[in-house]
Amino acid sequence: MxxxxxxxxxxxxxxxxxxxxxxxxxxxxxxxxxxxxDHPSAEECVALLDRYVEHVVRAADPKVPSGDLASRKAQARTLSSSDPSFARCTTDLTRKEAECAMAANNADEFERCLP
Structure with missing residues (x-):
C-alpha cells in the first residue's frame, strides 16, 4: 500500500x-x-567575596582608600551571612571555578568563571 x-x-x-x-x-x-x-571551603568562599568586592569597588574608584575598601568588604560579609545563595558556595561552586575567579583581573572576568 x-x-x-x-x-x-x-x-x-x-x-x-x-x-x-x-x-x-x-x-x-x-x-x-x-x-x-572538589568544592571551595567556607574560608575560600569568604576570600572570593572579598575579591569580588575589591574588583567592584576599584572599578568605581581605582584610588579607593584602604579603609573604605575594608568597610565595604565587612558590609558584604555581613549581608552574605544571611544570604542562602552565598551559603551554597561550598556546594554549588567547584574548586576550579573558585580558582578561576580568584585569578580574575576584574569583576567581569570573575563573573565569567562562575556558573
Missing part, C-alpha cells in the same frame, strides 16, 4: 533507545560531575 510505513524493526528500536539513553547520560553527567568535584 502506498503511504504506509512498515513497522520499525527490533534493531531500529534498540538503536533509537541507545541513542536516546546516551544523550540522557551526557546531559545528566554535568550535574553529577559538579556534585563529585
Amino acid at each position: 502506498p503511504g504506509v510505513t512498515p513497522p520499525a524493526t527490533r534493531g531500529e528500536v534498540i538503536a533509537t533507545l541507545a541513542i536516546v539513553g546516551g544523550l540522557a547520560a551526557i546531559i545528566a553527567s554535568g550535574p553529577v560531575r559538579r556534585r563529585l568535584a
Whole structure:
C-alpha cells in the first residue's frame, strides 16, 4: 500500500533507545560531575567575596582608600551571612571555578568563571 510505513524493526528500536539513553547520560553527567568535584571551603568562599568586592569597588574608584575598601568588604560579609545563595558556595561552586575567579583581573572576568 502506498503511504504506509512498515513497522520499525527490533534493531531500529534498540538503536533509537541507545541513542536516546546516551544523550540522557551526557546531559545528566554535568550535574553529577559538579556534585563529585572538589568544592571551595567556607574560608575560600569568604576570600572570593572579598575579591569580588575589591574588583567592584576599584572599578568605581581605582584610588579607593584602604579603609573604605575594608568597610565595604565587612558590609558584604555581613549581608552574605544571611544570604542562602552565598551559603551554597561550598556546594554549588567547584574548586576550579573558585580558582578561576580568584585569578580574575576584574569583576567581569570573575563573573565569567562562575556558573
